[in-house]
Amino acid sequence: MPAPASPLPAAPTGEVVIRTLAMPAVANANGDIFGGWLLSQMDLGGAILARNTALSRVTTVAIDGMSFLNPVNVGDTVSCYASLISIGRTSMKISVEAWVHHYANKVEQRVTAGLFTYVAIDDSGRPHPVKR
Numbered sequence: 001m002p003a004p005a006s007p008l009p010a011a012p013t014g015e016v017v018i019r020t021l022a023m024p025a026v027a028n029a030n031g032d033i034f035g036g037w038l039l040s041q042m043d044l045g046g047a048i049l050a051r052n053t054a055l056s057r058v059t060t061v062a063i064d065g066m067s068f069l070n071p072v073n074v075g076d077t078v079s080c081y082a083s084l085i086s087i088g089r090t091s092m093k094i095s096v097e098a099w100v101h102h103y104a105n106k107v108e109q110r111v112t113a114g115l116f117t118y119v120a121i122d123d124s125g126r127p128h129p130v131k132r
């Protein structure tokens with residue numbers, strides 16, 4: 001018998017890095033929000049924390065372990081929360097969670113989370129050590 005799914009967290013972890021409205025222009029054929037748009041918001045949000053950590057340009061090198069738990073509807077407020085998990089020599093692992101809430105209620109619901117890896121880069125796009 002499969003292990004019971006772990007309960008969804010009741011509150012976000014990390015700092016708010018992006019807060020925006022899900023607009024009709026980014027809906028998919030079902031009328032829900034396109035997952036690729038949500039992923040890009042999360043990537044941008046994680047990059048903001050990575051840049052503030054490294055104090056340099058950064059680029060995304062990997063995204064691990066994402067699953068979409070609930071749909072995002074047009075008109076929902078989408079918030080991305082980011083937390084720094086670890087710093088390597090040139091890389092940073094940042095956990096990013098996406099939460100939504102509908103304007104009619106105050107309940108925030110997690111829709112997805114992922115582990116993003118960013119690399120600090122110099123002006124030529126080459127990795128360079130993260131300043132500590």
Ligand SMILES: CC(C)(COP(=O)(O)OP(=O)(O)OC[C@H]1O[C@@H](n2cnc3c(N)ncnc32)[C@H](O)[C@@H]1OP(=O)(O)O)[C@@H](O)C(=O)NCCC(=O)NCCS
Nearest residue numbers: 059060061062087088089090091092117119121125126127
């Ligand atoms: C990111 C990039 C600069 C790294 O260059 P590289 O020559 O592979 O550099 P390195 O092998 O020294 O790796 C740099 C760091 O990234 C980490 N890394 C590389 N590939 C990784 C992967 N698939 N997953 C996790 N970490 C990875 C390395 O472990 C290393 O971390 P550390 O310095 O903290 O130990 C280069 O791969 C690149 O430009 N990729 C394209 C990035 C991009 O365009 N992103 C947007 C996609 S649209």
